Amino acid sequence: MELVEHAPAVSHPLPAAIGRALADSDIVTAAPDPHAAGHWRLRAGSKVGAVQVTAPGADRPLTVRVTPKVSISRLFFLLGYSLDPRKNWRDGQVDVAAHQDLMPALAHAVERQIDRALRTGLLQGYRVAKETGLVVRGRVRHADQMRRHFGATLPVEVAYNEFTADIAENRILRAAVERLLRAPGVPREVRRRLLHQRVRLADISPLVRGHRLPEWLPTRLNARYHHALHLSRAVLDGTSVEHLPGGLRIDGFLFDMNRLFEDFVTTALRETLRDTTLTARLQDSHHLDENDEIRMKPDVVLYGSDGSPCAVADAKYKAEKRSGFPDADLYQMLAYCTALRLSEGHLIYAKGNAVHTTHRVRGSGVVIHQHALDLDQPPERLLSAIASLSRRLAPRDQQ
Structure with missing residues (x-):
């Protein structure tokens, strides 16, 4: 269907x-x-x-x-840039072959990146190992020793650093492979290659379903894993239906295209403002009421050199018009502007899901701008459009 x-x-x-x-x-x-x-x-x-x-x-x-309405290559650019804007995620950097559907393209891209990451062997590193033994190795876990053995000398609860391939990076890759093998719509040839990658990662501990994913930090040592890890995290962070x-x-x-669009727009705005005197904070917490009981978290708030808010923006993939509450996004932005004492607010939509227009709110002097961002254009032009948008948000005296 x-x-x-x-x-x-x-x-x-x-x-x-x-x-x-x-x-x-x-x-x-x-x-x-x-x-x-x-x-x-x-x-x-x-x-x-x-x-x-x-x-x-x-x-x-x-x-x-x-x-999706956007092309597969454009979707992967939005996804990759949101995960790490410093990487080159332009067209061609993520190999989706000739696949036009999302699942085959995603499975193919992840498998190819994992294959490149593992081409020279599994990455190894140090991790903290905990075990019960008859000799002391590393340090004794005194709290566990007392709780489990009631002060007995042996066996000993110890922790030590182990140099192994069973590290967070490889565990994430294995989890992504197993997740894709369970997904529908993966072509037979891609599935065969994914099975081959699972064999290469067979000695890596599987992740426990429901537990948080292990953390990893990008370093020079794991540089060859970066693209594969970013795509694997996207697979594992996606909405699971099981x-x-x-x-x-x-x-x-x-x-979820809502989340993908929001992540891309907020990340791109922050990047374009990195070299200015403005500070862009994403999902910064504020309160609507004086008693600090009604919390609100705009997608982007810009702060001037004096630390006060000077602009606010929200990314909305599609205009929200709930039954009985038409134009709910406008009401939300008006609340942001009122609480932050700003005269202008900005709503950013995907072109085709909303129109580009401006609303002046009666009796308040607040102006709400609705911007329509065309996703169906080359990455360079799309980022240029974001840069132009950031200049509209920033006060002229601080650009």
């Missing part, structure tokens, strides 16, 4: 159990079609990717693919 993000709803014949599972899963908007028995009207939102629904007794699973509602199984992987 092929859907396009934010496209009009389409009617599909579906078993009632699968339709209800899709409706409950927040993958797509699903509701029974009142004009066709046994059909469901499905509409994709901002989540793109693929999920597979398996029903008991069904001949085969149903795969739902949601295609549950069992009423005997059904839903497995899949989705990107």
Whole structure:
């Protein structure tokens, strides 16, 4: 089943159990079609990717693919730049071959980057190992010794630094490989290569599902891993859909375009302002009321040399118009401007999801600008558009 993000709803014949599972899963908007028995009207939102629904007794699973409006190469540029703007993520840096769908392209790109990272062997490093032994090695963990052995001399709870390949970087790569092997829509040839990478990482400890991913720091020693780690983190941080509602199984992987657009815009704005006298803070916490009970976190707040706020911006992939609360984004921005004592606020949308316009709020003097950013242009022009936008945000006396 092929859907396009934010496209009009389409009617599909579906078993009632699968339709209800899709409706409950927040993958797509699903509701029974009142004009066709046994059909469901499905509409994709901002989540793109693929999920597979398996029903008991069904001949085969149903795969739902949601295609992004932007091209695959452009999506990978937005993703890569958001993860690390200092790397060169221009077109061609991430190999997606001829794949036009997101899942095949993502699996291919991650496998190729992992293959390049492991070409000269597994990276090794030091990690803290903890074990129970009969001899002292490293340092004694006195608290564990008392809690587990009640003061007995042997065995000994010890911790020491071990030089090993079982480090955070390799554990992240293995987890990404295993995650992609479970995802629907991965081509057979790419799956075969992913299995080969899993064999190379077979001695690495698997991550425990539900636990936080291990932290790693970019250094000169792990430089050959950087691209692979960034893409692997994107795979592992993506919206996972794996549950069992009423005997059904839903497995899949989705990107949230809202989050991707927000991460790209805020990161790019911060980068363009790095060499100015302004300080850009992302998701900085403020309060709307004087009692500091109503918290608000604008995407970007610019501070002048005196430390006071001088501009505020929010990135919104699509204009939000909830039932009963039209133009909710404008109300939110007005609250930001009021609390920060600013006369202007900026909402940044993806072009095609909102128009470029300006609103002057009655009785307050606040002006709210709605900017439309065209994502369907080469990376250089897209970053140039962000730079022009940052100049509109910055006060003229501090540019």
